[in-house]
Amino acid sequence: KQEVTQIPAALSVPEGENLVLNCSFTDSAIYNLQWFRQDPGKGLTSLLLIQSSQREQTSGRLNASLDKSSGRSTLYIAASQPGDSATYLCAVRLWGSQGNLIFGKGTKLSVKP
């Protein structure tokens, strides 16, 4: 059974720092992996999606990597800003799962001015 773990559960950094959020999954037979951002009381915003054949994806200050063999993904945020404060969720889709995303419990990020 696929399990997705995100470490740390919470992270507080000063503005301007580069930071890494970690996601690990137990079953390497993933179809893709998606990183989301959730602001308090709001929905999920898709940040990056990495297909199983890809190693990384970049969008602005965000870079997500995928290492299927070790069951890990990282989300790198460069030059963090207070507006980056949110909960970051990692989700994997398995082959043949017909769209079912399995989520981690998220990392709550706080960027202090």
Added chain:
Amino acid sequence: DTAVSQTPKYLVTQMGNDKSIKCEQNLGHDTMYWYKQDSKKFLKIMFSYNNKELIINETVPNRFSPKSPDKAHLNLHINSLELGDSAVYFCASSQDGPLSYNEQFFGPGTRLTVL
């Protein structure tokens, strides 16, 4: 705006009532989903619909029933509401298939409170 929308945003009701949550997507996607986020903020899949056909159904009580009048809508009906149904319910959609990116887009959520 192209998006996934849900109504209502908040729903407060008594135990035993029947309620519905509506979801619409104007992204032209062929698959829609319902997820439940519990009090510990953990998100779990409930249903997905592809071309008006239910294709997955996790261990969800049969009091919950998805209904899709067309490809752009997937409504969630809940009968005989219980206290434990209190949660935030998210609708999502994606364009599936080998030539598609399969990225899921989420609605803003509906916070259901059962008293």
